Amino acid sequence: MPNRTSTVPPHPLHERDARRPPRVLVPCRAFSASRLSCRPGATQWPRGARRALPLHAHASLPEQCRPLLSPSSSPLLRSPPPRRNRSRNRRYAMRKPRPPLPPWPRRRLLRTPRACGSTRTSRSACSTTCSARALTRTPRRTSSLSRPARAPGTVLRPRSFTDNDMVAWNCLLRGYAQEGGDEDLLRDFFARMPSRDSVSWNTVLSWCVVNGEYDEAIAVFREMLASQECQPDRVTLVSVVSAIAYLGALAHGLWAHAYVFRKCIEVEEKLSSALINMYSKCGFIEGAVYVFDNVGGKRSLDTWNAMLAGFTANGYSERALELFTRMESTRLMPNKITFNTVLNACSHGGLVEEGMKYFQRMSRFYGIEPDIAHYGCMVDLFCRAGMFEKAEEIIQTMPMEPDASMLKALLGACRTHKNLELGKKVGHRLIEAAANDHAGYVLLSNIYALDGNWGGVHKVRKLMLDRGVLKTPGSSSVELNGVIHEFISGDKSHSRKRDIYKMLGEICQQLKSSGYTPDTSQVLLDIDDEDVKESSLALHSEKLAIAFGLISTAPGTxxxxxxxxxxxxxxxxxxxxxxxxxxxxIIVRDANRFHHFRKGSCSCGDYWGMLL
Incomplete structure (x- = not known):
C-alpha cells in the first residue's frame, strides 16, 4: 500500500523569505485565541491575514496559534498565494528602506485592549507593538512620553495588565523613557508598577543618564539595592558608572568597582570602557590604567579609545601617543574617534609637528577622510601655538564651513595671545553662528574688555540680554565622605563658612609671602580699584573649594x-x-580638561588658556 503521508510542498517564496526577517511578525503576535479559530485543520483566517503572514512567521506565533500552520492544516499551505502577492513581495525585496507594515494589523492593534483579545500573550504582544509604533513615529501633538497616560485608546492602560505581566509593564515603561517628556509621569508609572525586575530598574537608570539626571541616577541605584527586588547586572553598572563619571565622585566609583569584584560580575567591553572613562574623569588615571591592563581577552577598539581619551584629558599627551603606537602594533584598525583623540593629545601638549604628522597619516595610510572634528583639532593645535596663519589656512581650505567649536578655539587664542583685531572679527561671526550659546558673547566681551573698550562690552551684554541668552554661573564642587559640596563665587551658604574663609585668608597670606601677585587683568569689569579686583579674585569658587578641602582632609591627601x-x-x-x-x-577638572597640580607645576604645561 503506498505511503499516503506526504510532506507539505514548499512555498514558492519560502526560501527567499527565510533569509529575510518577517515584516509583520510583531503585529501577528497580537492575535489571540479568542480571535482565531485555533483548531487543527481550521481554514478560517481574519480578513487579509493570509495574504500578509509569511510562512516562517509561525516560529514566533503564540502557542495557541501554531496549530494553524501544522501539516494537518494543509488546505492553508498547499494553495499557492495570489500572483499579486508574489509580485508585491518582489517589489518589497527590492525596496530600501523596508516598506511599512500593512494597514490592517495596525488598525486592529490600535483599538482598545479588548479588541486585541483577553489572553496574557496577546496583551503583551499588543503593548509591545503599540510601544514600538509610538517610538518609531513622529509625535504630532504632544510628547509621546505622556501618550500612554493621556491616550488610553492608543496604548494599553496599566489596569489592563495582570500584576505578574512584567513584559507588558516593561514595554510601556520603555515607551515612557525612550520618548522623553514629563519626568513626573515616568516616576509615577514606575512607582505604580506592582513589581520591578532588572529591566525596569535599568530602563529608569538609563533614562536618568541620558537626560543628565546624574544625581538622580545614583539615588535610583541606592533604592534598587535597598529594595532587594533584583541584583544589579552589567547593564545597571554601566549606567551607574557613567553617572559617577560625570559627577567626578571618585568614592562612589571605587565602591561601584569593588561591587563588581564582590559579585564576580564579568567586566566585558562596555563595562570596562565605562570604568576607564569613570576613573579618567575623576582624575584617577592610575585606576584607569589598572582596568585597562586587566581587561580579559582581546581589547576592543572602544577600550583603546577610552584609555587614549583618559590620557589626553588628564594632560598626559606623550603617554597617549605611546599608547597609540602600542595599539598600532596589535594591527587593530583605528577609526575617526581614535584620531580625534590623538590629535587632541597633540593639541593639549603643544606637539605641533606630531599633530601634523598624524593628521596626514590618517588619510594617507589608513584611508580615513578627516571630518569637521579633525579639522577643529588642527585649528586648536595651531591656535594654542599662536600660529594664526596656519589656523586660518586650515579654515579656508577645508571642504566644509567652520563650526562653533572651531571659532571658539580661534577666539580663545586671540584672547590669550592678545590678537584683539582678529578676535573681534571672529567673535562677531561666532555670535551670529551660535546665537544661543553664551560662550561666544562672553569671549567677545572679554576681547573688548582687554582692549579697554567698555562701550563694546556693554553692547555685547545688551545684545545677549535682548536675545535671552543667559550665562552659566560658575561653580566648583568637592566630594567628602560620599557627599558633594558645591560652591559659587563668594558663597557664604556652607555650614562651615567661618572655617572656610579663615583658611582662605591664610591662603592669601601664604601666597603673598611667596611673591604671588594677583592677575587683576582677569577681572574683566569696569573697576578702577585694584583692591576690589584682588578681593574679587580671592572669592572665586575654585579657591573656596580648595580651602574647604584643606580643612576637611588629612595632610598629604x-x-x-x-x-x-x-x-x-x-x-x-x-x-x-x-x-x-x-x-x-590638587586635581581640578574644568570644562575642557584636567589639571594635576603637584609641587608648583601643572600637568597641562600651561596650555590651559583656550577653549576646545
Whole structure:
C-alpha cells in the first residue's frame, strides 16, 4: 500500500523569505485565541491575514496559534498565494528602506485592549507593538512620553495588565523613557508598577543618564539595592558608572568597582570602557590604567579609545601617543574617534609637528577622510601655538564651513595671545553662528574688555540680554565622605563658612609671602580699584573649594575639584603655588580638561588658556 503521508510542498517564496526577517511578525503576535479559530485543520483566517503572514512567521506565533500552520492544516499551505502577492513581495525585496507594515494589523492593534483579545500573550504582544509604533513615529501633538497616560485608546492602560505581566509593564515603561517628556509621569508609572525586575530598574537608570539626571541616577541605584527586588547586572553598572563619571565622585566609583569584584560580575567591553572613562574623569588615571591592563581577552577598539581619551584629558599627551603606537602594533584598525583623540593629545601638549604628522597619516595610510572634528583639532593645535596663519589656512581650505567649536578655539587664542583685531572679527561671526550659546558673547566681551573698550562690552551684554541668552554661573564642587559640596563665587551658604574663609585668608597670606601677585587683568569689569579686583579674585569658587578641602582632609591627601567652567588664569597660577606651599596634589577638572597640580607645576604645561 503506498505511503499516503506526504510532506507539505514548499512555498514558492519560502526560501527567499527565510533569509529575510518577517515584516509583520510583531503585529501577528497580537492575535489571540479568542480571535482565531485555533483548531487543527481550521481554514478560517481574519480578513487579509493570509495574504500578509509569511510562512516562517509561525516560529514566533503564540502557542495557541501554531496549530494553524501544522501539516494537518494543509488546505492553508498547499494553495499557492495570489500572483499579486508574489509580485508585491518582489517589489518589497527590492525596496530600501523596508516598506511599512500593512494597514490592517495596525488598525486592529490600535483599538482598545479588548479588541486585541483577553489572553496574557496577546496583551503583551499588543503593548509591545503599540510601544514600538509610538517610538518609531513622529509625535504630532504632544510628547509621546505622556501618550500612554493621556491616550488610553492608543496604548494599553496599566489596569489592563495582570500584576505578574512584567513584559507588558516593561514595554510601556520603555515607551515612557525612550520618548522623553514629563519626568513626573515616568516616576509615577514606575512607582505604580506592582513589581520591578532588572529591566525596569535599568530602563529608569538609563533614562536618568541620558537626560543628565546624574544625581538622580545614583539615588535610583541606592533604592534598587535597598529594595532587594533584583541584583544589579552589567547593564545597571554601566549606567551607574557613567553617572559617577560625570559627577567626578571618585568614592562612589571605587565602591561601584569593588561591587563588581564582590559579585564576580564579568567586566566585558562596555563595562570596562565605562570604568576607564569613570576613573579618567575623576582624575584617577592610575585606576584607569589598572582596568585597562586587566581587561580579559582581546581589547576592543572602544577600550583603546577610552584609555587614549583618559590620557589626553588628564594632560598626559606623550603617554597617549605611546599608547597609540602600542595599539598600532596589535594591527587593530583605528577609526575617526581614535584620531580625534590623538590629535587632541597633540593639541593639549603643544606637539605641533606630531599633530601634523598624524593628521596626514590618517588619510594617507589608513584611508580615513578627516571630518569637521579633525579639522577643529588642527585649528586648536595651531591656535594654542599662536600660529594664526596656519589656523586660518586650515579654515579656508577645508571642504566644509567652520563650526562653533572651531571659532571658539580661534577666539580663545586671540584672547590669550592678545590678537584683539582678529578676535573681534571672529567673535562677531561666532555670535551670529551660535546665537544661543553664551560662550561666544562672553569671549567677545572679554576681547573688548582687554582692549579697554567698555562701550563694546556693554553692547555685547545688551545684545545677549535682548536675545535671552543667559550665562552659566560658575561653580566648583568637592566630594567628602560620599557627599558633594558645591560652591559659587563668594558663597557664604556652607555650614562651615567661618572655617572656610579663615583658611582662605591664610591662603592669601601664604601666597603673598611667596611673591604671588594677583592677575587683576582677569577681572574683566569696569573697576578702577585694584583692591576690589584682588578681593574679587580671592572669592572665586575654585579657591573656596580648595580651602574647604584643606580643612576637611588629612595632610598629604589629594584634593579633587570639579569646575563647570574653564579655570581662569589667576586661579591656575594660584593653585600651582598652593600645591607647593601645602604639599598637596590638587586635581581640578574644568570644562575642557584636567589639571594635576603637584609641587608648583601643572600637568597641562600651561596650555590651559583656550577653549576646545
Amino acid at each position: 589629594p584634593i579633587r575639584v570639579v569646575n563647570n567652567l574653564r579655570i581662569c588664569g589667576d586661579c591656575h597660577n594660584a593653585i600651582k603655588l598652593i600645591s607647593k606651599i601645602y604639599g598637596r596634589c
